[in-house]
Amino acid sequence: AQKVTQAQTEISVVEKEDVTLDCVYETRDTTYYLFWYKQPPSGELVFLIRRNSFDEQNEISGRYSWNFQKSTSSFNFTITASQVVDSAVYFCALSEATFKDGNNRKLIWGLGTSLAVNP
């Protein structure tokens, strides 16, 4: 069965600190996708990144970076020089990448990490 674990329920940092959000996943599929979404206080889920299982290259986008390691089944997310606007709940999610079930890509979600960045 597929499972996503975000062990950190809440994290509180002071502005300009770096912070890493952990994500560990379980799947028997050989091909899959991993995602991070942000849910600010307004409630709407905002897509951040999608990573294919065959692509272990790390990615950087501005102050955001992602470290994908298949050997440890982890897909961690780091925010460098955090800002108050980064305060949100961050979700890690997993989907299959096969062609069964009409290309079903339903997402299996972690419970989220609530990040508070204080001025």
Added chain:
Amino acid sequence: GAGVSQSPSNKVTEKGKDVELRCDPISGHTALYWYRQRLGQGLEFLIYFQGNSAPDKSGLPSDRFSAERTGESVSTLTIQRTQQEDSAVYLCASSLVVGGSGETQYFGPGTRLLVL
């Protein structure tokens, strides 16, 4: 272009009443998903539409829940005889199908349902 829209944004109903939630996906997105987010819990998958058919309904919690999609566009999620445990935010997402970044799901703002 326009994103995913959902209506109503908030719904308060009495236990036992039926409710209907609506989702308008991004134009051209043939895949549509419904999820539920209960307070303090993660998101739960409810149902997946490919076009107008639903190959995966495995997440619907009971036979009080049903959904349909027409014209490969609008979808409605209906909850009959609502119970207090149905109180949650119901989220809709849509995506293109097959290949590359087109399979990323984009979410609507959700419908916040409160059953009294």
